[in-house]
Amino acid sequence: MMEANLDSARNIAPESLRHIHLIGICGTGMAAMAAMLQQQGFVVTGSDENIYPPMSDYLAELGIEVMAGYKAENLNAQPDLVIVGNVVRRTNPEAVELGRLGLSYLSMPQALGHFFLQQKKSLVVAGTHGKTTTSSLLATTLHRMGVTPGFMIGGLVEAFGRNAHVSDTEYFVVEGDEYDTAFFNKVSKFQHYQPFASILTSVEFDHADIFVDLEAIKASFAEFIGRIPPGGALVAHTEDPVVAELAANNAVCPVISYGTNESCQWFLTDLQVKGLSSSFRVHYQGKEIGTCQLPMPGLHNCLNGLAVIALLHRLGFTFEDIVQGLSSFEGVKRRQQIRGVVGGVTVIDDFAHHPTAVRETLNALRLAWPNNRLLVVFEPRTNSSRRAVFQSTYTTAFSAADKVLIRKHVPLDTVPLSEQFSSPQLAADLQTRGTEAYCFDDTEAILTFLEKTCRSGDIVVILSNGGFDGIHERLLTILGKLND
Structure with missing residues (x-):
């Protein structure tokens, strides 16, 4: 060939x-x-x-x-x-x-840099988790404040109905993916994004098909951080020890820390969750400066919002304008997105696949619905999730669930079976830990189980980075027929 x-x-x-x-x-x-x-x-x-x-x-x-x-x-x-x-x-x-x-x-990353980022202040959101949500929060908040940015984001932003936009303003928001660029350019995409300022949410091992270990990922993030100019800024979640290490060793720009601890320049307290909304108190340099309302549940989402506050404050926007913009956020498709409610059963679509993302997503939904049954359907579909690298880690990621339904993965042709993820093993391990869990050969079997199991008040959350055989609409149709 x-x-x-x-x-x-x-x-x-x-x-x-x-x-x-x-x-x-x-x-x-x-x-x-x-x-x-x-x-x-x-x-x-x-x-x-x-x-x-x-x-x-x-x-x-x-x-x-x-x-x-x-x-x-x-x-x-x-x-x-x-x-x-x-x-x-x-x-x-x-x-x-x-x-x-x-x-x-x-x-594509080279083209983005060449055609759209030159002469712009490129605001890059990077990290293993939360990139799409945080960059969407950032772009939407700028838009609400009358400074609509250009953007390129890995999800459809509800405020715009699309995932990219060209603007005449000075800002361009980019979701900074660490995945590689092209077969002829095996570097992380974000190396081409000319960052003026960046938010760094987290750094963990992921993308096992292109990175051999965490050190390889850290090396790529270190190079990216070093590209931020002295006049820019790195807004860093320094409660993540890897983020703190990378920021301390590689940033030539000011580092603005955020988290839940008062040692951070920006930190939040008094997190309150009611349904799909959260509120928290915001502290800057040790002083409380106000409250933020966010139409999303969970600590991880509130930290994403806090990062946006920190960056936009650095860029000269007022706290009052920023939090007003954040409060109007409509969401991102496939991020805790309610696809429908039929017969009292709520069906939610989410992109989570890394064990940390799964855990934080389910914890947030448990906060939103503390008294409802949480049924989780998980499709291991990414290159990393279909490898054994996260097999044991997944066993602690589903603790907020009442039932876990796991689809058997499609085998990776280039990876020995002994090095691939096992859905039956995860189901067995979860059962051992006291979580009701089942493994299914295909989507049809999952739908049959849900048809017999679902009852009014249930929250069904479907975790996959793909279309999952149209399971969301198919389930809603089944539920509709049961309630005719």
Whole structure:
């Protein structure tokens, strides 16, 4: 099988530029990039092998041509620039043809940096957990204060109905992903995001398919932190010992600490949760300065809000304006999103898959509904969650649940079975710890169990980073028929 032979000298955007082609255009970030480039006046085309809603409809509405399948002839028009998605491998026929033709090319993160971050104050939200929610809080709050930023975020922000935006203001909010950039540029995406200031929420081991251990992840974050200029700022959750270490050893900019401890410059106290809303008292440099209302439950969400307060205060906005903006946050799709309530059963969709994210999400939902049964459906789907690396850690992540339903994972072709996650083993381990847990071969079996089990008052939370065979709507339909 042929492999792409790309000339590194062509890894640039040419000065004369009209037509841009995106390989892998139907990915969430790539589709957003296509729309942003079209908004800037470029002729945009693309290709993908997985063309389906909602991204196919989104691109069609914009009038962007999408070619079905990856083929060398898709580059017959010889675009001025090709943007190569992270999903593309060096054996991709368009990547091979790209090398043969000697066209200019960029990765999506490189394109974001080149076209949209220059001459902007790039506000990058980084960390193992909370990036999408925190960057959405930041972008929405700026918008509410009348300073609508440009942004590129890994989830659909309800305030905008999209995950990317081009703006004339000085700020651009970026979700700073530590995953690698492209097959020809094996560095973390956030290394291309030219940070003026950053929020760093947490640093843990993740992405076992590209990082060998925690030290490798720390090295990437250390490089990123060092890119923040002296005139910028790093807002760091220093109660995370790895974050504290990285900030102390690598920042050349001011470090603004936040957390729950009075040793932090910004800390919160008196957390109160009522349903899906929280409130907390905000302290700055040892003094209480006010209260924040946040339409989200859980300590982790409140800490995300506190980080936004700290950063925006640093940028010169008033506390009163910031908390007013935060209080109007509508949420992010797939982050504690209520998909429906039928027959008294509430169905919630959430992206959590890392053990820490699972634990914090479930703890927050338990605070929101302390007297209801919490039924958790978990699909191990990411590269890391399908490996044995988190097998034992998951056993402590579901303690807030009343029942846990685990789907068997789809095996990883390139990883020995002995090194892969075991859904039956997790179910058995949870049972040993006193949590009712079951393993299922497929989604249909899970739905059958829920049909027989659910009763009014139950909270069903579905944890997956994928579509999960449309389980959310299928469950709501089943519940509707039971209540006809």
